[in-house]
Amino acid sequence: MKMHSYWLDTATPSGDYTQTEIPKEVDVAVVGGGYTGLSAAYHAAKAGKSVALLEAHEVMWGASGRNGGMATTGLAVGFRDAIKRYGEQRAIGYFREYNAAIDLIENLVAEHDLDVDYARTGKMTLAYKESHWAGLQQSAEALKRLVDQPVQLVDRANIRSEIGSDVYYGAMVDPLGAGMHVGKFGHELARLALEAGATIHERAEVTDLRRIGTGTMHDLTTPRGTVRAGKVIVGTSGYTGKPFGWMQRRVIPVGSFIVVTEPLPQVLVDELLPNRRMASDSKNFIYYFRITPDNRLLFGGRARFALSDPSQDRESGEILKRAMHYVFPQTRDARIDYMWGGLVDISMDQMVHAGQHDGLFYSLNYSGHGVQMANYMGKVMAEVVDGKPEANIWRDLKNPWIPGYFGNPWLHLRVGGAYFGLQDKLS
Ligand SMILES: Cc1cc2nc3c(=O)[nH]c(=O)nc-3n(C[C@H](O)[C@H](O)[C@H](O)COP(=O)(O)OP(=O)(O)OC[C@H]3O[C@@H](n4cnc5c(N)ncnc54)[C@H](O)[C@@H]3O)c2cc1C
Numbered sequence: 001m002k003m004h005s006y007w008l009d010t011a012t013p014s015g016d017y018t019q020t021e022i023p024k025e026v027d028v029a030v031v032g033g034g035y036t037g038l039s040a041a042y043h044a045a046k047a048g049k050s051v052a053l054l055e056a057h058e059v060m061w062g063a064s065g066r067n068g069g070m071a072t073t074g075l076a077v078g079f080r081d082a083i084k085r086y087g088e089q090r091a092i093g094y095f096r097e098y099n100a101a102i103d104l105i106e107n108l109v110a111e112h113d114l115d116v117d118y119a120r121t122g123k124m125t126l127a128y129k130e131s132h133w134a135g136l137q138q139s140a141e142a143l144k145r146l147v148d149q150p151v152q153l154v155d156r157a158n159i160r161s162e163i164g165s166d167v168y169y170g171a172m173v174d175p176l177g178a179g180m181h182v183g184k185f186g187h188e189l190a191r192l193a194l195e196a197g198a199t200i201h202e203r204a205e206v207t208d209l210r211r212i213g214t215g216t217m218h219d220l221t222t223p224r225g226t227v228r229a230g231k232v233i234v235g236t237s238g239y240t241g242k243p244f245g246w247m248q249r250r251v252i253p254v255g256s257f258i259v260v261t262e263p264l265p266q267v268l269v270d271e272l273l274p275n276r277r278m279a280s281d282s283k284n285f286i287y288y289f290r291i292t293p294d295n296r297l298l299f300g301g302r303a304r305f306a307l308s309d310p311s312q313d314r315e316s317g318e319i320l321k322r323a324m325h326y327v328f329p330q331t332r333d334a335r336i337d338y339m340w341g342g343l344v345d346i347s348m349d350q351m352v353h354a355g356q357h358d359g360l361f362y363s364l365n366y367s368g369h370g371v372q373m374a375n376y377m378g379k380v381m382a383e384v385v386d387g388k389p390e391a392n393i394w395r396d397l398k399n400p401w402i403p404g405y406f407g408n409p410w411l412h413l414r415v416g417g418a419y420f421g422l423q424d425k426l427s
Pocket of ligand 1: 204240241369
């Protein structure tokens, strides 16, 4: 069994950027080589800016290379909760942004003929409890009425048309959700960024930052050299560290873990997820799953509230394997070929936060929903640094500091884990 991402194992990097010379001066420096950073670099370079992307490890090392590959519709919080918080019009706007984000991926794939196994097979939300099924029905009604979202409900009696499991009380299917090979997509984004004129620098962690005057110009120090940038876009997600303290205090990194089986017989795939939907359930300790392009079952979840490191990944992977056998007893004999984990960047309100602070531009806090949104926000932030702040719909959302949080996630993971576990039991 391999203890690293299936997606990175089955995709070829667009190049080796560990020796590239860091320029002395650029219009835009992008920090982070995930979707946010790669997309920002591509779109800013395409708009005529000189761009250097600085990545601490390798391109796609972070969450972008480790996720479920599910580009799903909808916010990280329920639509009805979003209406309660922000009112109908703003909630509709935020929701629609995710539809636009999937469209952007689809357009990029079509425009550049990208071979990234992109398919709009739909998203399915599964009710883990009877009370959750009632909630899903209300959400479906609101989504159809207010957003014109073409969601469909599948009750328990008919659930086998969507999933080979009797665990769930019903499903809401949204045909606008999509899946892709996230490793191939990320490496293609890097290639597009290079072709547009950006430079990429791996093993170039930004360890220090110095603001020049009171504007947006900064000197960024890396072990491979210092670059002066007119503007800086930070896309460091759950891996945000010390040089970006204000942002770090607003990101709780939470481990999410995945196991992937060996390729399964077609007849079993057709039983497990006959329509190859991107699926997730309604718990806080969420399970999510899909079929990979080569017919493996990918099963992920917040197995428990933990960070990600090799020992945590193995322990969490074992918990997930048991969960997978519970949901899909038919997979008991399937070999597990991959097991890994990564960090998602949760915010207090589980909303995206993007904008400008102390002369730095940033986009963070996708709260586990960044496959589509990070790529989209990279484009948006390229527009923002080009003088179009209105492109960023999230700019007026308050970005609350997590009380008492100074960047050590352990205590919050314990408290958060206990709280969300209790909610799952009581709901
Ligand atoms: C296991 C898992 C499953 C997920 N599944 C899904 C899913 O199915 N659907 C979905 O929508 N979302 C999912 N997500 C979330 C999604 O992957 C992320 O929201 C998204 O990839 C974030 O992209 P990003 O570019 O902002 O950050 P990342 O991809 O995390 O990239 C940040 C990069 O910044 C670099 N960095 C950090 N600090 C510095 C520094 N000082 N200098 C230079 N570089 C630095 C890091 O090395 C890292 O490579 C999942 C996440 C995980 C972990």
